Amino acid sequence: MHNIFVYCEIDEGQVADVSLELLTKxxxxxxxxxxxxxxxxxxxxLKGIEKEIYPYGVDVLHVADDxxxxxxxxLAHAHLVVDLFKKIKPExxxxxxxxxxxxxxxxxxxxxxxxxxxDCTSLVFGDHKxxxxxxxxxxxxxxxxxxxxxxxxxxxINPDTRPQMATVxxxxxxxxxxxxxxxxxxxxIKTDEVLTxxxxxxxxxxxxxxxxxxxxxxxxxxxxxxxxxxxxxxFELLYELAxxxxxxxxxxxxxxxxxxxxxxxxxxxxGVTVRPKLYIACGISGAVQHTAGMSESAKIIAxxxxxxxxxxxxxxxxxxxxxxxxxxxMIKFYKQNTK
Amino acid sequence: MxxxxxxxxxxxxxxxxxxxDAMKADGTVNRGALEAIFxxxxxxxxxxxxxxxxxxxxxxxxxxxMGPPRAANIIREALYRGADxxxxxxxxxxxxxxxxxxxxxxxxAVKKLAPFHLVIAGRQAIDGDTAQxxxxxxxxxxxxxxxxxxxxxxxxxxxxxxQRRLERGVETVSxxxxxxxxxHSSAANCRPRNAKLLMKYKHARTISxxxxxxxxxxxxxxxKPYLQIDEWGVADIEAGEEQLGLSGSPTKVKKIENVVFAxxxxxxxxxxxxxxxxxxxxxxxxHVVG
Ligand SMILES: Cc1cc2nc3c(=O)[nH]c(=O)nc-3n(C[C@H](O)[C@H](O)[C@H](O)COP(=O)(O)OP(=O)(O)OC[C@H]3O[C@@H](n4cnc5c(N)ncnc54)[C@H](O)[C@@H]3O)c2cc1C
Ligand SMILES: Cc1cc2nc3c(=O)[nH]c(=O)nc-3n(C[C@H](O)[C@H](O)[C@H](O)COP(=O)(O)OP(=O)(O)OC[C@H]3O[C@@H](n4cnc5c(N)ncnc54)[C@H](O)[C@@H]3O)c2cc1C
Numbered sequence: 353m354h355n356i357f358v359y360c361e362i363d364e365g366q367v368a369d370v371s372l373e374l375l376t377k378x379x380x381x382x383x384x385x386x387x388x389x390x391x392x393x394x395x396x397x398l399k400g401i402e403k404e405i406y407p408y409g410v411d412v413l414h415v416a417d418d419x420x421x422x423x424x425x426x427l428a429h430a431h432l433v434v435d436l437f438k439k440i441k442p443e444x445x446x447x448x449x450x451x452x453x454x455x456x457x458x459x460x461x462x463x464x465x466x467x468x469x470x471d472c473t474s475l476v477f478g479d480h481k482x483x484x485x486x487x488x489x490x491x492x493x494x495x496x497x498x499x500x501x502x503x504x505x506x507x508x509i510n511p512d513t514r515p516q517m518a519t520v521x522x523x524x525x526x527x528x529x530x531x532x533x534x535x536x537x538x539x540x541i542k543t544d545e546v547l548t549x550x551x552x553x554x555x556x557x558x559x560x561x562x563x564x565x566x567x568x569x570x571x572x573x574x575x576x577x578x579x580x581x582x583x584x585x586x587f588e589l590l591y592e593l594a595x596x597x598x599x600x601x602x603x604x605x606x607x608x609x610x611x612x613x614x615x616x617x618x619x620x621x622x623g624v625t626v627r628p629k630l631y632i633a634c635g636i637s638g639a640v641q642h643t644a645g646m647s648e649s650a651k652i653i654a655x656x657x658x659x660x661x662x663x664x665x666x667x668x669x670x671x672x673x674x675x676x677x678x679x680x681x682m683i684k685f686y687k688q689n690t691k
Numbered sequence: 692m693x694x695x696x697x698x699x700x701x702x703x704x705x706x707x708x709x710x711x712d713a714m715k716a717d718g719t720v721n722r723g724a725l726e727a728i729f730x731x732x733x734x735x736x737x738x739x740x741x742x743x744x745x746x747x748x749x750x751x752x753x754x755x756x757m758g759p760p761r762a763a764n765i766i767r768e769a770l771y772r773g774a775d776x777x778x779x780x781x782x783x784x785x786x787x788x789x790x791x792x793x794x795x796x797x798x799x800a801v802k803k804l805a806p807f808h809l810v811i812a813g814r815q816a817i818d819g820d821t822a823q824x825x826x827x828x829x830x831x832x833x834x835x836x837x838x839x840x841x842x843x844x845x846x847x848x849x850x851x852x853x854q855r856r857l858e859r860g861v862e863t864v865s866x867x868x869x870x871x872x873x874x875h876s877s878a879a880n881c882r883p884r885n886a887k888l889l890m891k892y893k894h895a896r897t898i899s900x901x902x903x904x905x906x907x908x909x910x911x912x913x914x915k916p917y918l919q920i921d922e923w924g925v926a927d928i929e930a931g932e933e934q935l936g937l938s939g940s941p942t943k944v945k946k947i948e949n950v951v952f953a954x955x956x957x958x959x960x961x962x963x964x965x966x967x968x969x970x971x972x973x974x975x976x977x978h979v980v981g
Contacts, residue, residue, distance in 0.1 A: 423862075426826075426836055451857045455838045458823035462794060462830035467941030470821035480945065494945065499820045500722075501706030505948045513941040553835040554866045557852065561860035573980060597980045616859075630979050651979055653970070664957060669970055673962025681964060685971040686980070 355388040355412075356381050357442035357515065359433065360405065361452050362395040362422070364563075367404050370448035370522035377475060377525045378446055379409035384477055385491060387443065388412060392436060392541075394429050396422035402538055409530035416541035420552060423559060424452050428551040430459040435546060437464060437515060444493050445515035446475075453519050461517050467510030468517040469495035473524055473625075480509055487511075493518070502621055502644040523569040523625045566600070566616045572629045573599030576619055576646070579606035580635020580656065581675060587612050589679045590634060596686055602626065602646075604636045620645035634675045638663025655679070693751040694848075695807040696740045699797060699828070700733035700754055700769065702762040703818045707731075729765045732813030734881035736874040740811050741773045741882065743846055751775050753804060757785060757796055763897050766920050770892040771884040776917075778804075779897055782924040784932060789940035790819070794827035796935065799928040801832060809851070810871040814839060825873035835866045839875040897922045 356378045361368040375391060382389040388411040393401050398417040405413055416432050433456070437445070445460075447453035449471050461468035474496040480489040493516040495508045510516040568574055575594045577587055587601070594601045603613035605620060619626055621641040631649035636642060638654070638661055646652070647666060654667035657674050664670035671678055704725035737754070744750040754769040756762050757780040766777030780800050788796065801810055810832070815822035822838075829836035837853050844863060845852040852865045856875045866872075894911070897920045901908040912919050925932065933939060960966040974980045 426838075430830075451839060454822050455826060455836070458790065458821075458826035459830045459836065461823070462791060462827040465791065465941070467789065467791065468821075468823060469942060470823060500704075500818055501820070503706060503949065506944050507946040507948075508942050509945045510941050511943060553870075554837060554864050556862060556864050558863040559860065560862075561857075630974070651974075659959070664959070667957050669958045669960055671960045671962060671966070671970070678962045678967060681962070681967040682971055685968050686975070689972070689975060 354441050354443040354514070355390045356385070357437075357440070357445040358389070358391045358410075359445070359447045359453065359456070360391050360393045361424075361448050361450060362393060362398070362401075364561075365397070367393070367401065368448060368450065368522075369527065369567075369569075370450060370453075370520070372408060373522070373525040373527045374446045374448065374520060375405065375408035375410060376528045376530070377520070378444075379530050381444060381475065381477070381493075382409075382411075385443065390414065390440060390442065392416070392433065394421050394432055394541075395424075396420075402536070406534050406536050407529045407532050409534055410536045412539060413536050414539045414541055416543050418543035418547065420547060421543070423556055424456075425552060425554050425556065426455055426459055427553065428547060429456055430463065431551050432541060432543075432546065433460050434463045436541070442515040445517045447517070447519045449519035449521040457517060457519050464513075464515070464517075466513035466515060466517060467508075468519070469497055469508045469510075470519050472497045472518045472520050473505075475518060475520070480511060482511065492516070498621075498644060502640040521625060566614065568600040568602050568617055568619075569624050569626050571600035571626075573597045573632075574602045574619070574626055574628045574630070574646075574649075575599055575632045575634065576602035576604065576636060577607050577612060577634045577675075578604040578636030578642075579610060579612075580637070581607060581612060582635070584612050586676065589675065593632070593679050593683055596683055597630075599628070599630070602631075604639075604642050607636075633663050633667070634679070636663055637661050638666060692806065694743070694747050694749045695804070696743060696750060696752050696809045696811060697801055697804055697807050698733070698737050698740050698752060698754045698769070698774065699801075699810065699812040699824070700737065700756050700765055701730045701813070701816045702727050702756060702758050702765045703730045703816050704728075706817050727761065727764070729768050730813055730816045732815055732874060732876050733765075734813075735876060735878040736811045736813045737769055737772060737774065738879050738881040739840065739843060739872075739874055740809075742879070743809075743843065744773065746846060753778065753807075755780065755797065755800055755804075757781070757793065757800070760897065760899055763900060763920055767892060767895050768884070770895055771889045772882055773885065773888065776921075777895075778921045778923060780923050780928065784925050784935050787937040787940060788935060789942040790821055790823040790827055791941055792935055792939035794824050794831055795939065796928065796930060797824065798828050798831035799930055800923060801828065803923075803928060806869075808868045810834070810869070811840075812871065812873045814873045814875050822873070825871060829871035832871065835870045837864060837866050837870060837872045840872045841875055841878050892918070894918050895920055 360371040390412040392414040447457040627648040654663040654670040754777040812825040841856040
């Protein structure tokens with residue numbers, strides 16, 4: 353039986369959130385197929401990294417540790433992954449849909465001549481019968497993804513090529529430790545034997561990375577503001593509500609573009625996907641690109657002064673009125689009625 | 692030898708403006724009603740090529756698109772903005788291609804235009820939305836790739852430096868040429884059409900288009916050969932048929948569902964105190980908050 357594989361990305365010396373989410377998913381898929389979960393980490397100064405990874409249920413961890421492998425460059429990482437795929441022949445291979453994963457996965461898929469599905473929102477096994485040849489397939493990976501600007505949802509399969517490759521955005525899958533005490537086996541890739549100078553044509557001259565500060569995905573309550581909030585000052589109302597409710601502040605792209613909030617808070621197709629217990633959309637009209645990132649929230653409240661705003665149709669509660677009036681009332685009632 | 696830049700551009704339905712008139716009665720998208728446009732990030736890609744052309748007198752910008760006959764429109768749009776020549780890669784056998792098959796076709800067409808210095812693509816197309824074609828063309832041509840380009844910071848004969856826009860920062864890299872780069876939407880906007888070039892290329896046509904217009908065009912093309920947009924099919928790029936279209940595509944679309952904007956039961960409240968109080972009480976009682 354061939355295994356499930358996850359490419360683990362390193363972010364500021366730690367395994368990236370999206371990779372841990374993929375490991376969680378990968379573990380479940382491996383259990384369903386009754387196979388192993390394998391992963392690879394490629395970078396530098398990776399000593400002890402397995403301690404972070406094993407609890408997610410990884411059975412075999414491949415590590416390539418070399419000064420030349422961090423920061424990420426395309427050809428070297430692609431070469432190592434392709435090499436590994438030729439050896440371990442995975443059934444399924446998952447990558448984060450990040451600036452690294454989306455640079456790397458297509459290059460690998462092209463070399464392997466196998467199918468790659470971008471930005472999947474759901475991955476499940478299912479059967480398939482090819483209508484033309486009549487050939488039947490068991491346990492193909494159904495790779496479900498939005499396309500066409502979020503207006504359609506496609507189920508994509510790769511019947512005949514392996515691995516079945518997919519990328520998934522951060523925040524789409526849940527992250528869960530499967531067993532704190534789990535231990536896998538470590539396989540060291542001998543980088544000196546495989547890396548040649550030709551794999552490093554692109555040289556990094558300069559890098560300015562901002563520290564990761566805000567992580568709204570993890571918050572059970574998200575108060576999101578849109579262009580209708582009107583100003584950066586009015587956004588303070590949202591922070592205040594988030595503060596009392598124990599939540600985080602999100603934003604629509606129009607609000608980010610207007611400078612009301614940082615890009616890290618953007619929810620939607622080109623921002624993060626969130627699924628909190630409660631999502632309060634303030635002054636957000638409800639464009640598909642926005643709702644793509646929040647429609648799975650357990651409860652949705654819309655505050656909008658336009659009764660016809662599309663967001664109202666998605667909401668469990670729509671409050672028709674101005675945020676300037678409504679939010680202070682919510683804060684007041686909450687403060688008075690909880691300890 | 693000129694400094695040859697090949698821009699890859701795709702014609703796409705304008706999925707950003709799925710307005711009410713583009714919705715069918717059942718709440719699904721009527722794709723036929725969407726306008727066919729120049730993929731937005733490909734305009735940013737074209738602009739990068741045109742900026743290099745301003746800097747280097749020896750630069751030549753060639754636009755390449757694979758698509759149905761009407762995709763000739765975006766070649767004209769590129770000519771109006773300063774591209775020197777365009778090729779339409781079109782053949783029924785290309786229909787149904789996934790990103791692997793698409794990048795195979797594009798890489799063969801690019802090879803036919805060798806020697807070149809740069810291939811510039813957009814980061815992502817707004818219909819398929821995969822951002823896979825750029826890196827896959829690079830792999831097929833065995834070129835280094837630089838994705839998410841924001842600007843070129845230095846152009847030399849055999850090397851360029853590029854500022855990349857990443858999720859949480861910027862990175863400046865250098866790459867030897869030839870190379871493939873993909874351009875991010877944070878790069879400079881494309882310039883508008885140029886009035887003189889619009890006059891010059893207004894009648895630029897593919898031979899198929901001319902034949903449809905049933906005018907005698909031989910004289911026109913003899914006098915103004917630049918008005919011909921070349922068309923290449925399977926034979927012209929010497930493609931292996933098994934690597935094209937559905938048979939050359941490892942991914943298959945099993946099912947497509949339109950996102951239906953169905954109205955679900957929703958409680959409408961006013962901004963009156965008692966409405967807000969009732970809502971907050973509900974939330975606290977059901978432990979959604981608190
Ligand atoms: C490729 C692509 C990707 C995109 N990705 C994203 C994405 O990731 N996330 C995203 O959010 N958008 C995204 N967009 C943009 C999206 O299409 C919309 O333009 C955007 O979501 C609109 O933001 P908004 O609802 O805040 O603004 P608007 O559409 O301008 O809505 C403002 C709303 O506020 C209401 N309002 C005004 N004043 C008040 C008041 N005082 N009190 C209460 N309500 C008020 C108005 O009635 C209106 O409904 C993307 C677009 C494209 C093309
Ligand atoms: C609903 C749906 C879902 C799909 N999902 C997948 C999938 O998950 N995996 C997959 O492999 N295929 C998928 N496809 C097929 C894919 O859309 C096509 O292969 C398409 O031709 C290229 O992919 P793209 O639109 O994503 O382009 P992208 O990879 O996003 O395009 C990047 C850049 O490549 C260049 N480029 C792309 N196409 C052309 C062209 N025809 N001519 C010139 N330049 C071009 C442009 O510069 C463009 O900006 C899907 C198609 C549909 C309709």
